[in-house]
Amino acid sequence: MRMLLTVTVLLAIGLIANPIQIVALNAFAQAPRKAAEKTAPTKATTAATTTTATPTVASDAQAAEKAIRDSAQAFTDAFDRGDAKAVANLWTADGDYVDESGQRVRGRESIAKSYAEFFAANPGEKIKIEIDDIHLLDPNTAIEDGRTSLDPAPPGPPAASRYTAVHVKREGKWLLASVRDMRIELPASQGHLKKLDWLVGTWEFEKDGAKVEITCHWIANKNFIEVTHTYREGDKTDESAREIIGWDPQHERITSWMFNSDGGHAIGIWLPRKHGWTIEFAGVTPDGVRTTAVNMMVRLDNAFVWKSVLRSAEGANLPDTEEIVLRRK
Numbered sequence: 001m002r003m004l005l006t007v008t009v010l011l012a013i014g015l016i017a018n019p020i021q022i023v024a025l026n027a028f029a030q031a032p033r034k035a036a037e038k039t040a041p042t043k044a045t046t047a048a049t050t051t052t053a054t055p056t057v058a059s060d061a062q063a064a065e066k067a068i069r070d071s072a073q074a075f076t077d078a079f080d081r082g083d084a085k086a087v088a089n090l091w092t093a094d095g096d097y098v099d100e101s102g103q104r105v106r107g108r109e110s111i112a113k114s115y116a117e118f119f120a121a122n123p124g125e126k127i128k129i130e131i132d133d134i135h136l137l138d139p140n141t142a143i144e145d146g147r148t149s150l151d152p153a154p155p156g157p158p159a160a161s162r163y164t165a166v167h168v169k170r171e172g173k174w175l176l177a178s179v180r181d182m183r184i185e186l187p188a189s190q191g192h193l194k195k196l197d198w199l200v201g202t203w204e205f206e207k208d209g210a211k212v213e214i215t216c217h218w219i220a221n222k223n224f225i226e227v228t229h230t231y232r233e234g235d236k237t238d239e240s241a242r243e244i245i246g247w248d249p250q251h252e253r254i255t256s257w258m259f260n261s262d263g264g265h266a267i268g269i270w271l272p273r274k275h276g277w278t279i280e281f282a283g284v285t286p287d288g289v290r291t292t293a294v295n296m297m298v299r300l301d302n303a304f305v306w307k308s309v310l311r312s313a314e315g316a317n318l319p320d321t322e323e324i325v326l327r328r329k
Contacts, residue, residue, distance in 0.1 A: 141169070
């Protein structure tokens with residue numbers, strides 16, 4: 001398979017039919033969801049802070065961190081499948097939880113009931129946990145700080161939930177003794193782009209020995225996402241384009257600005273669709289050919305499906321592309 005890098009902007013808006021070529025320059029999306037009134041029970045995991053006094057102390061701290069992280073992953077898995085009993089089993093029998101509205105729930109049975117009510121009211125809700133720090137106070141007590149977010153996000157101004165969790169070791173098992181959540185308002189642009197936070201990382205698609213690699217990372221205080229599109233075939237590597245994704249406050253929408261290495265460029269307007277986005281691209285090649293396309297993206301687990309339709313060059317219709325799947329690296 002051969003990549004025509006000199007027409008990268010055409011790839012971005014879907015003017016080349018080859019899937020490898022197409023995907024080299026496309027933006028991304030996450031599934032939009034209904035906004036539902038909720039105050040979600042949330043919780044987190046850990047990033048270890050330990051002091052190394054002796055090899056035994058360091059080893060104990062590392063073992064504690066791993067156990068708490070494993071518990072946190074179990075929490076995420078149970079939350080995502082809506083299993084209230086499994087979530088509550090991660091607390092002590094007399095565990096204490098205070099949500100971001102200040103409502104207190106005490107005891108494992110009450111916590112299970114609270115989560116069951118939340119899951120019933122918000123089926124399909126997912127949680128993301130970002131660990132900031134964990135501090136081991138003694139061999140049986142640890143404090144964890146971090147942030148959580150829900151998908152779909154709660155209604156209201158953009159916000160994240162910050163938490164502090166106290167873990168205790170009971171009969172060889174680390175359990176949650178206390179969790180406190182606090183809502184933190186976010187700048188408007190960060191709030192809108194939070195819908196695309198899952199894109200941060202590296203994605204790839206490979207076929208017939210050629211590979212497209214797309215790397216996304218936050219820039220400018222998380223007000224924009226920069227995307228680098230790279231094509232590899234054998235020992236040859238080419239950076240084909242750079243893309244900036246941000247919030248357009250004038251038109252109140254997410255917008256992509258794509259810059260091709262040969263001087264072409266394109267702009268994409270992001271519109272929500274079921275389980276993903278529709279991106280309406282308009283661009284121009286280095287020799288002045290005007291191009292348009294509608295790219296459709298559907299989010300999967302650690303992957304997304306992409307297809308380009310309604311493509312044209314100077315008003316002449318072009319065929320749709322086939323569906324392809326990009327997977328997280």
